[in-house]
Amino acid sequence: MPEESLQSYLFRLARANGYGYYALTILISNAAPLRSFKLDDRIKIKELLLEYTDHGAVLSLFDPWAWADTYRGLFDFSRIKLCPKCYHETNVLHASWSFRYHLLCAEHRGYLIDRCSQCNCKFTNESLLSGKCEGCGKKIGEMNFESVDGLLFHELIYQGGRSSSTQEEYLVQLALYTKTLEPYLWLLGDNVAKYWNSRRHSEIPKLAGILNDVILLHMERSRVSDAIVDYLKINTERESISAATIKLNRFLTSGEFEDFTIVFKEELLRRCDELAGIKVPLTWIKKVYGLTEEDLVGANVHRRQRGLAIDCKDLEQVVSRNLAACG
Helix, strand or coil, rough: CCCCCCHHHHHHHHHHCCCCCCHHHHHCCCCCCCCCCCCHHHHHHHHHHHHHHCCHHHHHHHHHHHHHHHHHEECCCCCCEEEEEHHHHHCCCEEEHHHCCCEECCCEEECCCCCCCCCEEEEHHHHHCCCCCCCCCCCHHHHHCCCCCCCCHHHHHHHHCCCCHHHHHHHHEEEEEEEHHHHHHHHHHHHHHHHHHCCCCCHHHHHHHHHHHHHHHHHHHHHHHHHHHHHHHHHHHCCCCCHCCCHHHHHHHEEEEEEEHHCCCCHHHHHHHHHHHCCEHHHHHHHCCCCHHHCCCCCCEECCCEEEEHHHHHHHHHHHHHHHHCC
């Protein structure tokens, strides 16, 4: 993964030539709007820089805006994050800081910051270009940040990603892994998932803690088992599995989260006695386990206003019987 982003190079170039942010946008507009998501525009901006600087390396600088159409969910376009120590040492914005999931600096073992440590004013393009806070004038490189020990996500993804041969290979790897984590995020609780998804106004240390918890949950089967039962018990007032799993059903039925679906189905069957009293609608059983009304013959079926259902404690027997019949 290349260290410097296109945005960083633009700012260094502008700073060296005495340009402010507004003047920079005017200059770049000779090729394309600076904040355009169109791939053709991003290429034109690099070609303009090549013309101005005659540095061929500019064409290989990482530009998250060029990947927005395909991988927008991977990037944090709503906030600017950085490590003040790295910034002080090199005056460079690392390409990885633009990733939504990049919340820590592995080298200095601290959380990235997105605002002034003195006055809490959020970073803007103008403050990055000037190198100081717009609110109080404190230099970005002199700002404080919170130390941290756990760097699990970075060890798994960002350090391993350095071996990727191309930028797209790296993004594909990152996209696949982070998508795999999505359903496990909801197992931590609806409020946790909602906080994560409202990342524009959320705190980086708290987001990093959530991300670490999701990864640990994904890695350990025993944690997943307990989390599934806890999640269903919390939602038992909804009276049915389909209602209790309303936030998970899209993962269980889409066919895109096979590993999670297998784990969920197996753990639900293994611990369904703990969920006695919760009704399991036939429509849900059909979507998740592939069973039909005929497969429920002999089961204690309840007729509800919304259709047929069985008690969760009977689910394991029904599924096992039909698996044996198929085998």
